[in-house]
Amino acid sequence: MMFQKRVRRFYRRTRFLLGMCGCLLAAGCGHREPPADITIVNGDEPESLDPAIVTAESDMRIVAGLFEGLTRQESVAARPVPGLAERWDISPDGKTYTFHLRPNLAWSTGEPLTAQDVVYSWLRELNPATASDYAGQLYYLKNGEAYNTGKINDPSQVGVHALDPLTVQVELNHPTLFFLDLCAMPLTSVVPRLTIEKYGDQWLNARPLPVSGPYELAYWRLNDRIRLRKNPRYWDAANTRSAIIDFLPVSSPNTALNLYANGQADIVWDKELIPAELVDELLRRPDFHSYPFLGSYFVRFNVTRKPFGDPRVRQALALAVDKEQIVRKILRARGRPTSALVPAGTANYVSPAGLGHDPERARQLLAEAGFPGGKGFPRFEYLFDSGAGGKKLHEEIAIELQQMWHQELGIEMDLRPVETQVFWGMLSRLDFTVARSSWTADYNDANTFLSMFITGDGNNETGWSNARYDELLHQANETVDPAQREKDFQQAESILIHDELPILPLYIYVGVNYFDTNKILGIWENLVDEHPLNTIQKIRP
């Protein structure tokens, strides 16, 4: 009897305790929120959502939903179309743009949005105190560079002015043919002055947060979820298709695939988020999509180190590499072999021929450079950033190159894997001999790739300098004639990939995303892999 009573009391207590635990758990996560219309797996946790700070493409996709600029990208080909500005006039010399804002523009909080807000946002981007990584994209403005680098302190000398509440006038240093593309990038989008001045670096945590784009920031929970809610005061709100969009910051491809397979996510839209081992198999499914993308993978030579200062050596190394094989063995569906830096498909541009695979000629050139059969060629290191997941690729490519150069040219190379941060540091200090590298387009124009190798550019990172190359690029950016510009760019790229080879192009990226086209509408495959949020909608659960 006693025993039974005790047991019963024990059970009652346990039940009580379990009940308490349940209540606590429910209280902890029970605040019921409406489900999102669309859930998107976006990639790493955003470093920031401040248009002046973001640098990662995945971050920019969210920012573009919150803040809009004078132009915006349309959804199909991601070309610039009127945004906050409804039209613009361009002076005959291509150096002055006069933008006319739409009348009655408003912040999501109701205050009018004027030309002054545009000017403030652009000057904030250039203000040294903002410490924006991408401020260089506004160096095309008159005095933009001088203001950003502290040579002048008076922002009114910078070439952006509000002529009246609806008119913004921009003066450029050169006719910049991709300038309207820049006006659609987050860095030129319009941000709320009063909120920023009040809250400083934490301004995105202010509520309500005034936004200029189609979506408001409902909440931003670190590493958990970012929720955007439709901004009813957006000028084109009538065409915003989904009321609530959630972003999941997932960096593991396996987790992304699991969430998608289990129906917890509708769209996975970053090429890094497909498990590498399953790429070929998955891409055969109708809901997995791949398409050309403006990104290049290449190898950098440090031309300040012997014997890589000799163009014949660099040419020999390039000719010895079978890019087809690298793509076939390692990349498979994730890349396409190339011998050019500028990816095929770039607007108004076709690359000239580069160097193909010709081991015979490679050996000949190496012999001419003084290393017949690789004899006397110093052992060198190949630098790359190592890590799990997508970074395994760099190692696999390194091994393949090591093998090819050894077999075809008889030269020896050691692998030098380092951590990511260390890698970028070593590249920028030219503390390497040969290194892996890549570049994705900031905007759809050959300039975003070619301008890197101008003498002294921060991203040159090869020590290479060629007066003719610099002159051709300068000339191309001075002209308003697209045909002449293309010719100049082609000549320049030919120096880069056919004659001098400070870099060895390997392959062009392929964009990958997955979602069910029977359920989700409003996403198109495009070269810059940008997908404006306002056209995306779910038509079936």
Next chain:
Amino acid sequence: MYFLRRLLYAVPLLLLISLLAFVLVHLAPGGPFDRERRPASPEIERNIQAKYHLDEPVWKQYGRYLNGIVHGDLGPSLKYRNHSVTDIIAQGLPVSMTLGGIAFCVALAVGVPLGFFTAAQRGRWPDFLGSFLAVLAVCIPSFVLAPALILVVALKLRWLPVALWESPWHMILPSLALGSFFVGQVARILREAMVTAAQSEFVTAARAKGLGETTLLLKHVLRIALLPVISYSGPMLADLLTGSFIVESIFQIPGIGVFLVNSSLNLDYPVIVGLSLLYAVLLISLNLLVDLAYTFLDPRVKYE
């Protein structure tokens, strides 16, 4: 008195830890703002360095950091520039603590009975089976167990969600994946301790007095044998509460464990130092609690 003194000692210890962490992270090669896309001019890099005072000598930066801590400010994150370290901890720690707390309960709720059972059945086949399970739990790493659980329970059977942190259902798989190692550890430690305790003289004496075997095990042996489990619990709890990189990334849980690892890879100086300090504070206080628990459980232990 003894505990007050211990608390006082903790202050210089924490100072030392923060200094070491601060100096070590600054010695690491590379910098937080080394990145793929270099800004267009060196001035931009200088602007960024100046904004976060990285251009100052390290001792000055450390002084600035200590001054911040006194005012309750652990500094900004250099990677997540819209968030402060305090913000990261405030958002992530409760999640990691919930997950760790549940995993801790799992570890004790399964580990203690398992250890007791195997010890009581020593030398018989239930002991072999139980011990085998315990060893298995210790040996299977969470990066194997977690995907296996997801595959079977979430993807095949569709009983539970595959990832995220939204409802009690979302907590089950990660708690199991995180707790399983500790289940095995607790069971093994308890079994070992009980077997040793069962051989001590006071047990023989008690048995001679005619005490039943079950009462003996429960009342006398278990009480002594729990001590090593409790001393193990302190660091175990500190470990669990600060989150697990592997489990949190596989289940996409917004805890602190992911930051602990990623901040080191990103060289996010203030986050590394802040989280090291957090871990130190947890470890010191939990060890203190363990010592307190000893005085209650073991009459032989007294602190002066």
